[in-house]
Amino acid sequence: MNFEYSDKVKELIVQVRDFIDNEVVPAEPTYEEQLAKNPWETPPVLDQLKEKAKAKGLWNLFLPREHGDFTAGLTNLEYAPLAELMGRHHIASEAFNCAAPDTGNMEVLAKYGNAQQQEQWLKPLLEGKIRSAFAMTEPEVASSDATNIETSITRDGDDYLINGRKFYISGAMRKSCEIMIVMGKTDPDNPNRHQQQSQILVPTNTPGVTVKRAMQVLGSVDAPEGHAEVIFENVRVPKENMILGEGRGFEIAQGRLGPGRIHHCMRLIGASQRALELMCKRANERVVFGQPMIKHGSVREDIAKSACEIEQARLLTLKAADAMDRFGNKEAKDLIAMIKVIAPNMALRVIDRAMQIHGAVGLSQDTPLAGFFAYARTLRLADGPDQVHMMQLGRNLAKQLG
Incomplete structure (x- = not known):
């Protein structure tokens, strides 16, 4: 393993460090002031940071190079020192559009999404215009074993109906969260427990989606991200929202x-x-x-x-x-x-x-x-x-x- 970074990565390290020191750190007090006034709104100063980072090309650095036009062309090894720099400051990752859960959701859509899903949801996520959530964990079952998930995804003509209860859904409290990737069971009786689940795209404004409350983490609601309890009651989405296919969750x-x-x-x-x-x-x-x-x-x-x-x-x-x-x-x-x-x-x-x-x-x-x-x-x-x-x-x- 070669520990010597390329000239490209060395330059990015300098650029990311300088941006954090000169832009992110000075913005932190303003961020906290704005957040206190509107806990579930993205503080305007963070949106300003994102525009500055995008203008400098310090954007979507996390996405591996196999995703072509979507990515800065870095390997995981090359991204590591940049992510380490971002981890030093709470708001830095989002300033570069490299914050979870969006990063994982963008990777899912880039790797498994079809052209329509990428156009509708991946593109605005890559542009930093919206936020997203990944809805897997449930309060009634041991969700560390994903085969336990009980939320149902049932085919109904050209649609799917979704029913279930999720919690600790990171990002779902934020008002700019417009899309959730929901994991549930389309084939609960399949003898292969790893083919019972599917993942489907659910816009947060879909009728039947209720964000019930913000779950606390060690006494904090962790605004503006939040970790929501979400109820799905007869939530209807088109069949085209299924990612990759039934049983691939x-x-x-x-x-x-x-x-x-x-x-x-x-x-x-x-x-x-x-x-x-x-x-x-x-x-x-x-x-x-x-x-x-x-x-x-x-x-x-x-x-x-x-x-x-x-x-x-x-x-x-x-x-x-x-x-x-x-x-x-x-x-x-x-x-x-x-x-x-x-x-x-x-x-x-x-x-x-x-x-x-x-x-x-x-x-x-x-x-x-x-x-x-x-x-x-x-x-x-x-x-x-x-x-x-x-x-x-x-x-x-x-x-x-x-």
């Missing part, structure tokens, strides 16, 4: 989640690195018991351990990204599972140390640490719990090595 989900998982890990590396830098700054500046904090052995150890753990996770992230590029997402699944377990747990440890060194302010809104911590803790569940990744990884390794 599990296949689509697996294709979607691989890149999504590693993108989260890339961003977590950036959040952890920033936490480490804040930790070092605090330790150098703060005086406790008559001397700078950095003079205390336990503080030095926390900094050293954090740096070691971040670098370990960074290298594994890059190895997984490289394997995805060279062998495909399916062949890289074990490495993706490894980093999906390693990165959030590493981030929680590093961020927790940074919070501890900051004292009470580390729990407040005056640093990004509390938000980073909530994000990292969420990712021990989002896109699959640790236990599921380890169960499947252990099974695969036992088969390969036993």
